[in-house]
Amino acid sequence: MKVLQKATKTQDFCRAVRAAGEQLGFVPTMGALHRGHLSLVERAKQENLRVAVSIFVNPTQFDDREDLQNYPQNYDSDQEALRNAGVDLLFLPAYDEIYADTYRYRISENKMSREMEGAHRPGHFDGVLTVVMKLLNIIHPHRAYFGEKDWQQYLLVRDMARTFFLDTEIIPCPLVREDDGLAMSSRNARLTAEYRRTAPKLYEILSRKGSAEEKRQELLRAGFEVDYVVKRNGRILAAAVLGNVRLLDNVPAN
Ligand code: PAF
Numbered sequence: 001m002k003v004l005q006k007a008t009k010t011q012d013f014c015r016a017v018r019a020a021g022e023q024l025g026f027v028p029t030m031g032a033l034h035r036g037h038l039s040l041v042e043r044a045k046q047e048n049l050r051v052a053v054s055i056f057v058n059p060t061q062f063d064d065r066e067d068l069q070n071y072p073q074n075y076d077s078d079q080e081a082l083r084n085a086g087v088d089l090l091f092l093p094a095y096d097e098i099y100a101d102t103y104r105y106r107i108s109e110n111k112m113s114r115e116m117e118g119a120h121r122p123g124h125f126d127g128v129l130t131v132v133m134k135l136l137n138i139i140h141p142h143r144a145y146f147g148e149k150d151w152q153q154y155l156l157v158r159d160m161a162r163t164f165f166l167d168t169e170i171i172p173c174p175l176v177r178e179d180d181g182l183a184m185s186s187r188n189a190r191l192t193a194e195y196r197r198t199a200p201k202l203y204e205i206l207s208r209k210g211s212a213e214e215k216r217q218e219l220l221r222a223g224f225e226v227d228y229v230v231k232r233n234g235r236i237l238a239a240a241v242l243g244n245v246r247l248l249d250n251v252p253a254n
Contacts, residue, residue: 027041028135031074058098106126136168143168203249226241227241
């Protein structure tokens with residue numbers, strides 16, 4: 001696995017892959033990799049001869065400094081996992097490489113990005129869309145893979161790619177759960193033992209019959225702070241907090 005930190009070197013590598021007529025798949029991540037990320041890599045491997053992964057903890061998508069500071073980082077084990085998964089290229093840029101403009105330029109969506117996650121995390125999706133646009137321009141993959149746990153992120157990235165005529169196919173991949181139903185997330189590692197026992201109730205309650213408001217009430221009774229539970233396009237989406245850990249989940253509406 002080639003590990004590159006510079007955007008121009010990464011562009012050269014990816015251009016050579018395309019020039020050789022090989023399909024290139026891409027999985028953008030912020031590291032602290034778990035089975036959910038590796039399922040994206042596996043899917044990318046199935047559908048492309050070459051696979052690139054990026055690890056970049058993107059500061060512009062964190063509205064909360066403490067969340068950024070506490071974001072888990074496991075560069076050594078991440079690299080080992082990606083090597084074992086047969087990844088061809090790991091792009092590992094520093095902040096200045098991605099934000100030489102100090103974030104003067106950004107991508108902004110002014111409707112869906114203001115709802116749900118966006119309503120609770122001002123500027124979050126500007127940061128996500130901007131970094132994804134930059135990464136797609138550097139890697140220029142045939143396909144890029146996004147987990148459905150971040151359902152709203154997936155929709156916004158998909159629509160951005162259409163809007164700006166990007167020739168990368170944005171592929172949604174199913175959410176991966178722990179055995180007890182908790183949606184896999186890098187932030188789960190920050191749950192205390194007690195909150196870890198409560199956390200699977202998010203999925204359990206969302207999966208029950210009932211209105212979004214009934215589910216919100218049940219989550220409150222189970223000990224969650226609830227940011228939102230909403231029904232959108234046939235899905236129930238929720239964000240709820242345990243301690244200082246924010247959990248996202250979504251299920252088909254029943
Ligand atoms: O889903 C994530 O891990 C991040 O939002 C992404 C897409 C890598 C952009 O920083």
